[in-house]
Amino acid sequence: MPLRALGSEQQLTSFVIRRLLYAIPMLILVSFVSFVIINLPPGDYLTTMRQQLESQAGLTREEAMLIAERMAARYGLDRPFMVQYFEWIKGIVTRGDFGYSFHYNRPVSEVLWQRLGWTLLIATTCHMVSVGIGVLVGIFSATHKYSLLDNVFTVLSFLGLSTPNFFLALLIMYYLAFHVKTHVGGLFSTEYVMAPWSWAKFGDFLKHFWVPVFVVGLAGTAQNMRVMRGKLLDVLNSQYVETARAKGLPERVVIFKHAVRNAIQPIIMYLGMSLPFLIQGEVIASIVLNLPPIGPAFHIALVNQDMYLAGSFLLMIAVVLIVGNLLADLLLAWMDPRVRYE
Amino acid sequence: MAQGELLLDVQNLSTHFNTEEGIVRAVDRVSFQVYKGQTLGIVGESGCGKSVTAKSIMQIVPKPNGRIVEGKILYHREDGVVDIATLHYQSQEMRELRGNEISMIFQEPMTSLNPVYTIGDQIMEAIQLHQKLDKQAAREKTIEMLAKVGIPSPRERIDRYPHEFSGGMRQRVMIAMALSCSPKLLIADEPTTALDVTVEAQIINLMQDLQDEMGMSIIMITHDLGVIAGIADRVLVMYAGWVVEEGSTEEIFYSAKHPYTQALLQSVPRIGRTGRLNSIKGTVPDLINLPQGWCYFAPRCSHVMDICLENEPPMCALVNGRRVKCWLYQEGEASA
Ligand SMILES: Nc1ncnc2c1ncn2[C@@H]1O[C@H](COP(=O)(O)OP(=O)(O)OP(=O)(O)O)[C@@H](O)[C@H]1O
Ligand SMILES: [Mg+2]
Numbered sequence A: 001m002p003l004r005a006l007g008s009e010q011q012l013t014s015f016v017i018r019r020l021l022y023a024i025p026m027l028i029l030v031s032f033v034s035f036v037i038i039n040l041p042p043g044d045y046l047t048t049m050r051q052q053l054e055s056q057a058g059l060t061r062e063e064a065m066l067i068a069e070r071m072a073a074r075y076g077l078d079r080p081f082m083v084q085y086f087e088w089i090k091g092i093v094t095r096g097d098f099g100y101s102f103h104y105n106r107p108v109s110e111v112l113w114q115r116l117g118w119t120l121l122i123a124t125t126c127h128m129v130s131v132g133i134g135v136l137v138g139i140f141s142a143t144h145k146y147s148l149l150d151n152v153f154t155v156l157s158f159l160g161l162s163t164p165n166f167f168l169a170l171l172i173m174y175y176l177a178f179h180v181k182t183h184v185g186g187l188f189s190t191e192y193v194m195a196p197w198s199w200a201k202f203g204d205f206l207k208h209f210w211v212p213v214f215v216v217g218l219a220g221t222a223q224n225m226r227v228m229r230g231k232l233l234d235v236l237n238s239q240y241v242e243t244a245r246a247k248g249l250p251e252r253v254v255i256f257k258h259a260v261r262n263a264i265q266p267i268i269m270y271l272g273m274s275l276p277f278l279i280q281g282e283v284i285a286s287i288v289l290n291l292p293p294i295g296p297a298f299h300i301a302l303v304n305q306d307m308y309l310a311g312s313f314l315l316m317i318a319v320v321l322i323v324g325n326l327l328a329d330l331l332l333a334w335m336d337p338r339v340r341y342e
Numbered sequence B: 001m002a003q004g005e006l007l008l009d010v011q012n013l014s015t016h017f018n019t020e021e022g023i024v025r026a027v028d029r030v031s032f033q034v035y036k037g038q039t040l041g042i043v044g045e046s047g048c049g050k051s052v053t054a055k056s057i058m059q060i061v062p063k064p065n066g067r068i069v070e071g072k073i074l075y076h077r078e079d080g081v082v083d084i085a086t087l088h089y090q091s092q093e094m095r096e097l098r099g100n101e102i103s104m105i106f107q108e109p110m111t112s113l114n115p116v117y118t119i120g121d122q123i124m125e126a127i128q129l130h131q132k133l134d135k136q137a138a139r140e141k142t143i144e145m146l147a148k149v150g151i152p153s154p155r156e157r158i159d160r161y162p163h164e165f166s167g168g169m170r171q172r173v174m175i176a177m178a179l180s181c182s183p184k185l186l187i188a189d190e191p192t193t194a195l196d197v198t199v200e201a202q203i204i205n206l207m208q209d210l211q212d213e214m215g216m217s218i219i220m221i222t223h224d225l226g227v228i229a230g231i232a233d234r235v236l237v238m239y240a241g242w243v244v245e246e247g248s249t250e251e252i253f254y255s256a257k258h259p260y261t262q263a264l265l266q267s268v269p270r271i272g273r274t275g276r277l278n279s280i281k282g283t284v285p286d287l288i289n290l291p292q293g294w295c296y297f298a299p300r301c302s303h304v305m306d307i308c309l310e311n312e313p314p315m316c317a318l319v320n321g322r323r324v325k326c327w328l329y330q331e332g333e334a335s336a
Helices: A007-037 A045-055 A061-076 A082-095 A108-143 A146-163 A165-180 A199-236 A241-248 A251-263 A265-289 A295-301 A307-335 A338-339 B052-060 B090-099 B119-130 B135-148 B165-180 B197-214 B225-233 B249-254 B259-266 B306-310
Strands: B006-018 B024-033 B037-045 B064-079 B080-083 B103-105 B184-191 B215-224 B233-237 B242-248 B315-316 B321-323
Touching: A007 A082, A007 A307, A045 A061, A061 B215, A082 A307, A108 A146, A108 A199, A108 A251, A108 A265, A108 A307, A146 A199, A165 A199, A199 A251, A199 A265, A241 A251, A251 A265, A265 A307, A265 B006, A295 A307, A307 A338, A307 B006, B006 B052, B024 B037, B024 B052, B024 B215, B037 B052, B037 B225, B052 B064, B052 B103, B052 B184, B052 B215, B103 B165, B119 B135, B119 B165, B119 B259, B165 B197, B184 B197, B197 B215, B197 B225, B215 B225, B225 B249, B233 B249, B233 B259, B242 B249, B242 B259
Parallel strands: B037 B215, B037 B233, B103 B184, B184 B215
Antiparallel strands: B006 B024, B006 B064, B064 B080, B233 B242, B242 B321, B315 B321
16 A cells, blocks of 8 residues: 555544444344343253253153253352353453353364364355456456346346345256266365365365355356446446546556556455355355354254354354454545545 | 747547447547647537547547547657557557657646545655655645745645645646646636636636747637637637538637628627627537538528538648638639
């Protein structure tokens, strides 16, 4: 960036600080709400466990009670609600400890990262691919309005927007299984699932990875394409674009430096808002394609009242959302000085 | 009449738009000359082709609908004459003229500057594009230009964004940008229409001062005759894509020939004039698929004759380089 007066720099800095400060109460609120929600259903995991011990393991009522109470003490489940909440948050903030998953019999963080890692990887890749392709094609379409290719892209984008992603996933699986005759579903072929990372495994991973990315990212790409085309056409008609041309700048500079930077704002805003849709799409894709990510695990955790796991899933999704919005806002402020005033 | 050295010679220029409803002859066989150091005023109601004429000279007519279909735009540079009409709008040669030898300021100061770059960046961009100056020198030059157009404390203001300036100040910034490469020709397309009257006077004075200092020629476009009176040497009156009259500023103001010019003058408010202001009755014809072979002003003209509706009036050259496109006049007639 070129030299700026202190005034503008300060504006940007103060905007960043303000925006970061807003995020903190949001995070606290969201974590509390997650914790409340998972405590809402009647009964708890210990009750479920005690009943199972009695009926399936054949223990007496007293023995089962004893075990349950020992567990309750160990995990602090007998303490007041607020104390439990603070202990939970304290563990997360100070030790990265999200509590214990009763169902998996492992710390929540292990289950969480294993699942969330894939989800985030798929979601971020989808984001980058859909923004990259959507923006580039949108720019092409806007600068070649009504040309043959523009029309082709328009038709494709409407198809992309209107195809449900479970259907798309099935189509691709059908095609891969019966026409290409390759292994479908999952992220690795059977022989690589347990294998350590190698180039061959990476290649195999890429062969599987494009499917969920394609399925989940298609609608976003189409959306970005439409938004970019429309907004850029608007901006290309604006007076400052004519000013840039009148300066003698090459058309390439006029478009990329002067027009695109003004047209890309809705895409960035959409970036912040679209994460939940991506995760939703990813849930569908992962069920259909039998991937390890977050959706099914969250479902199981809820069914079993595995409270720390369910709560952590909720919390992480909310955190990702807040952080995504924060990043989008900061990017927006960096791109457009007028945003910094708000 | 001695005119001095020729800078721009527009001959028979036509610029058309192909729209969905039909063809628009926005500029229709327009000719005029601009001399070095002088100011040519172009007046006419909204939609008569003033801006399109200006954009044709810059080769920035909106693509792909707009197109120069005939005529010459002869620009006299030190090393000879170029016909801008034959240059490709993105050619190196055209880009070296545009913003460098010929520059333009626009009607809407509020939207003429890119909101996401500082005014300094935007002016420096023009300077660095056309002059071999490094960043620091371009910055100094920008500060000097901002001071020249009367921006207070330019050293701090240079790093401000457009939204931190008022309309009048933004138009000053535009002028600084347009003049930063010392153009030979400045085209000002209604530079004060969007501003209030006191600011308008300041901007016009500023342009005159800068012209005295830098010696460029100006094409001053406006629909307000009052603005033209103070600044122009010669005036071109346009109507529905045509030039209907041309003359020196005094001639136009004191002995307007064309009924349209006369009507325009009637509609200018003047101190001391009593009674109601005459606005011209009727409206400019819709230029889409306008049939040819008659006078477009006839339906609004108080002197209309049969011939006006049957034949297009010829451009009639009077003495002293005056021209008028009207059936009331004959070739060579005295202009007084
Ligand atoms: N991009 C375009 N596409 C189609 N028609 C256009 C376009 N630009 C201008 N025109 C038409 O060309 C004619 C002349 O327009 P122009 O902008 O030159 O008018 P003007 O004299 O500058 O008026 P104003 O005082 O309102 O600025 C108008 O009829 C207008 O509708
Ligand atoms: Mg105009």
